[in-house]
Amino acid sequence: MNTYDEIPYPSLVYTDTHPSKLAALAMLFGLKPPVVASCRVLELGCGDGTNIIAIAQSLPQASLLGIDFSAQQIAKGQAMIEAIKLANLTLKQLDFNDVDASLGEFDYIIAHGVYSWVPEEMQDTVLEMIQRHLAPNGIAYISYNVYPGWYLENVVRDMMLYHTQQLPDHLPFSDLMRQAKGIVRFLANLRQEGNEAFDLLLQEKSLQLETLQDNYLDHDLLEKENHPVYFHQFIKQADQHGLAYVTDIEFRHYLMLSFPDDVVEAMAELFQEDFLKKEQYLDFFYNRTLRRSLLCHQDISIHREVDWEAILSCYLAAFLPADKTPANERDEESVQFKKADGELITVKQPLVQVALTCLTRLYPQWVSFESLFQYVCTQLPQPDQDLSILQEAFAQELLALYNREAIELQAESFPFVTRPSIYPIASPLARFLASQGEEPLINLRCEFIELSAIGRALLPHLNGKNSRQALLIILKKWLKKQKMKTEQPLRTLLDKTLLEIAQCALLVKT
Numbered sequence: 001m002n003t004y005d006e007i008p009y010p011s012l013v014y015t016d017t018h019p020s021k022l023a024a025l026a027m028l029f030g031l032k033p034p035v036v037a038s039c040r041v042l043e044l045g046c047g048d049g050t051n052i053i054a055i056a057q058s059l060p061q062a063s064l065l066g067i068d069f070s071a072q073q074i075a076k077g078q079a080m081i082e083a084i085k086l087a088n089l090t091l092k093q094l095d096f097n098d099v100d101a102s103l104g105e106f107d108y109i110i111a112h113g114v115y116s117w118v119p120e121e122m123q124d125t126v127l128e129m130i131q132r133h134l135a136p137n138g139i140a141y142i143s144y145n146v147y148p149g150w151y152l153e154n155v156v157r158d159m160m161l162y163h164t165q166q167l168p169d170h171l172p173f174s175d176l177m178r179q180a181k182g183i184v185r186f187l188a189n190l191r192q193e194g195n196e197a198f199d200l201l202l203q204e205k206s207l208q209l210e211t212l213q214d215n216y217l218d219h220d221l222l223e224k225e226n227h228p229v230y231f232h233q234f235i236k237q238a239d240q241h242g243l244a245y246v247t248d249i250e251f252r253h254y255l256m257l258s259f260p261d262d263v264v265e266a267m268a269e270l271f272q273e274d275f276l277k278k279e280q281y282l283d284f285f286y287n288r289t290l291r292r293s294l295l296c297h298q299d300i301s302i303h304r305e306v307d308w309e310a311i312l313s314c315y316l317a318a319f320l321p322a323d324k325t326p327a328n329e330r331d332e333e334s335v336q337f338k339k340a341d342g343e344l345i346t347v348k349q350p351l352v353q354v355a356l357t358c359l360t361r362l363y364p365q366w367v368s369f370e371s372l373f374q375y376v377c378t379q380l381p382q383p384d385q386d387l388s389i390l391q392e393a394f395a396q397e398l399l400a401l402y403n404r405e406a407i408e409l410q411a412e413s414f415p416f417v418t419r420p421s422i423y424p425i426a427s428p429l430a431r432f433l434a435s436q437g438e439e440p441l442i443n444l445r446c447e448f449i450e451l452s453a454i455g456r457a458l459l460p461h462l463n464g465k466n467s468r469q470a471l472l473i474i475l476k477k478w479l480k481k482q483k484m485k486t487e488q489p490l491r492t493l494l495d496k497t498l499l500e501i502a503q504c505a506l507l508v509k510t
């Protein structure tokens with residue numbers, strides 16, 4: 001039996017795989033990716049299709065296909081597609097070995113968590129499929145486990161694999177996973193006073209393991225097929241299949257490095273302006289375990305420096321509330337903005353301050369660069385400034401903020417509303433998940449989202465047929481059933497909950 005049929009992979013979404021995000025990233029490196037709204041998307045090894053279902057829902061004019069050889073996972077996804085009446089996506093049970101030309105051509109190909117988890121000879125098949133089925137200007141996204149980081153992961157993986165192989169056959173799955181975690185915890189406890197690298201590794205891994213879902217652990221650290229490679233090996237293999245490396249989803253982390261000048265010089269000596277060598281050295285530096293790379297056909301010209309003009313046609317989003325404390329007592333003009341991870345970003349330029357305040361107010365909506373720039377220009381103290389110079393400076397500042405992972409970019413914007421209408425309609429996928437009692441939900445930005453219990457109860461009823469009055473009755477009944485009392489008037493509670501749902505990007509535009 002297929003191991004993914006026996007123990008399905010968790011249902012996950014990867015917002016970075018959305019074609020609109022892939023297109024924006026590719027544009028920054030000089031590519032001209034296919035139009036996203038009407039694109040053709042293929043996901044290889046899509047599991048139960050949760051990721052591609054979320055993407056399909058956000059792109060009603062696109063046509064999408066997900067393939068996976070696990071019958072059970074595909075059947076689960078097909079049931080979900082039927083329940084939410086999604087017309088633009090097909091999920092097919094298909095082995096990579098059986099893929100032929102009839103599969104067709106795709107503008108975006110996604111292969112998340114596949115390449116490293118198939119037998120080594122199949123890795124060539126994956127790259128070959130990408131090469132054969134990617135449109136001439138298409139973009140492929142592929143994730144893979146890399147060395148040197150996986151050498152450390154393998155210390156713990158080998159320990160758990162050896163230990164579980166010593167146990168009696170047919171042990172219940174949950175016991176097997178408990179034993180796997182247990183051996184690491186046992187050794188970590190024995191060595192908890194130690195200060196050697198190995199002691200620290202055990203402590204860290206033991207803590208990480210406690211948080212892992214069993215089916216994730218089974219298909220991640222304990223998966224029989226797990227073949228990490230060095231970045232340079234992967235690039236060589238991609239090259240043999242006619243594919244070129246564009247960039248990585250995490251390229252911005254690298255830009256955040258701020259080394260002293262002499263270190264930068266020493267590094268430049270190592271890289272010798274060879275960006276691929278630079279990527280490999282940085283993997284050594286970071287002890288990296290995972291890459292999420294963008295590939296394209298080799299005849300496409302790729303800029304190796306970020307092209308600032310690309311941002312002019314992008315859409316932006318950010319949630320960066322201003323921090324009340326002045327950035328610097330001697331510098332009253334600067335304002336600090338707080339990222340979700342708590343990092344404070346000091347912004348000096350008034351126009352950028354206005355832009356961040358505007359984006360934060362409109363979040364989670366996407367705003368075009370063009371309209372953002374027009375808006376900030378209305379706030380100019382001297383309206384007669386040279387707009388093209390101002391636009392370039394503004395674009396460069398926003399790119400710098402993108403590089404600090406303070407703002408998000410995408411190539412095209414896909415609508416949802418952030419204010420509930422009289423007859424609100426929630427996304428069919430979120431309604432379906434909420435009606436199944438699933439948590440977290442998935443929003444129209446293809447992200448996991450946590451919602452209050454009242455929000456989850458109300459969501460399945462937001463089908464465009466229930467007025468506020470009808471929703472009020474539904475809410476009243478639900479509160480009674482839950483034996484829940486509320487201090488505030490019911491109407492206020494309903495309005496607040498609908499706003500919460502809307503602010504979570506769960507309401508479709510009608």
Ligand SMILES: C[S@@+](CC[C@H](N)C(=O)[O-])C[C@H]1O[C@@H](n2cnc3c(N)ncnc32)[C@H](O)[C@@H]1O
Nearest residue numbers: 004009045046047068069070094095096112113
């Ligand atoms: C680690 S899971 C990743 C699932 C999903 N892409 C994700 O990242 O959440 C690997 C997936 O690849 C599928 N797979 C592995 N070998 C395959 C093959 N030869 N043909 C088709 N699918 C395959 C498995 O069934 C499984 O769903």
